[in-house]
Amino acid sequence: MSHPLSLAAVALVCLTTLVVGGLGLRLSRRTSDFYVAGRTVSPRLNASAIGGEYLSAASFLGVAGLVYGVGVDMLWVPVGYTLGYLVLLVMVAAPMRRSGAYTLPDFAEARLGSLPVRRVSSILVVAIGWLYLVPQFQGASLTLTLVSGAPSWVGGLVVMVVIAAAVGAGGMRSITFVQAVQYWVKLTALAVPAFVLLALWFRDGHPSPTVPDGWSIPLAPTAPDDHPVYRTTSTVLALSLGTMGLPHVLVRYYTNPDGVGARRTTVTVVALLGTFYLLPPVYAALGRLAFPVLPEGVRSDSVVLRLPGELVGGLGGDVLTAMLAGGAFAAFLSTASGLTMSVTGVLDQEVLRPRLARLTGGDAPGVRGFRFAAVAAVVVPYVVSRASEPLGAATTVGLAFAVAAATFAPLIMLGVWWRRLSTAGALAGLVVGGGATVAALGTTMATDRFTGWPGALLADPGLWAVPLAFATAVVVSLATPGRVPASTTRVLVRLHTPERVRLARSRTHD
């Protein structure tokens, strides 16, 4: 089937992104433009920008798909996404801003002054970023195939090209305002169809949906050897700790004026995310009404997009579908551009620039390396998205959260609150936490030989891998007191002292 209106909406969203990327080229010529713009950003605008960047395919399509498919237990997923910002707020928001770091490797280096820690952090940023980008491309493919009948490789390709062009041109992330608008675009695109569908449902005498057994019963095992309590606890822990370690989250904190502003921004983020997450369950429940069983070969992620056509039909249905398709593309593009920017920055700084400088004797202009890096940053996850079986957007994103929770969360939290963290301890925590999580998730994906408890522990490693990473970092740090950086106290003074107190030596002038 083909929906000209939806195609127009998708094209409009893509064009806007490209134009804004092009404008970014004109507006942000110097590095200082990139940084200084942040000084004037109010907490409310900044919070919208964070929300706009954070709400991805997983939130827009994936949550409703999961709740539709599995039931009430999946409501924990958006709760985990939101709690991530509560944990971020109470543990790291203000110190993160005061650190003056722009990326996670920057933070690691500022706190520990260690090149190996910076290297490992960089590898992790790229890995988490790529893992997070894969479902964005898959979501785009699904959406475009649904609204235009195009082959499934087209949607991801469109997003890939638009993002590479926008990021390569000027770094669209520099424009806080655009990301802020994206939040409201997504909220509107999801809310208006939801209210229309709800109104129609009431008019028809609000019939109850037919649901499979256990769909609305919390923490009910879905199989004989399923462990729903473990699975849910582990997922919520990974989501709520993983948020602070996502590559595209820290960067937004730089645009807060000070630590207090960073906290106020985060409070508003919690409110904005909470508002948004009221909507996906509506789609899941109405989806149960419209599709008691999904037709063969239809993924549950597409429930959101299919609903208006099924329940409304005609021109009204087309308009609502177009809104949803446009909103979904806004979600893919805004999240993907933030992630691509982070991955590109790391690839450029750590890999390409040193190599190019050696090859050309320092003659190559810096921007060329940045553009190569932008292309590499999107091509790899696109290839993976084509080669791998789609797992469902929220599930794949969950993997990225799990890795972030077992690596960056211990590093950042111990870095902010614990004086005795040594470089060896930080490094060991990153390697052990990341290695264990990747191994467990990899095993789960490679083989379904493990069932029962081993299967559950491997599929959701958060609950044991995160404490393991913390314990490793602490034990190794205590064993290597000689490797505690000499600058620790100075950095902690900077992270915790309120801006009102004048510090001549400890403060960086950013």
Added chain:
Amino acid sequence: MSDLPPPRERVRVTSSRRGASPLRVRAAARDIDEQTALGDVYLEGLMRAQLRLSLAVLALTLVGLAALPVLLLLVPATRSTTVAGLPFAWLVLGVVVYPVAWVLARWYARASERIEADFADVVEDP
């Protein structure tokens, strides 16, 4: 001649105390900045107060989250209770958690700003 006043006792004249440091307590902010032992005590106090507040919020969150499964387990009737047409568990997980999380976040932000303001009052120049 004899009624001449007795000679004054000789007095040792030393330099005035002009160069001595004034009787003003130096601001603790400098100690913090220069990472003296005293500054360390101040920093330790601030960090401890902030961390205690943060851990309290996390503990509250944890208790709140765990309360739902525990309630559903201990009082099986709540599994099928509906409030305003919505199942109880759906209402809690889909709606109620979000405003509660926001209120908690707001309370935390205010409390930690208060800690910082008190700290700044103590360590800055009087």
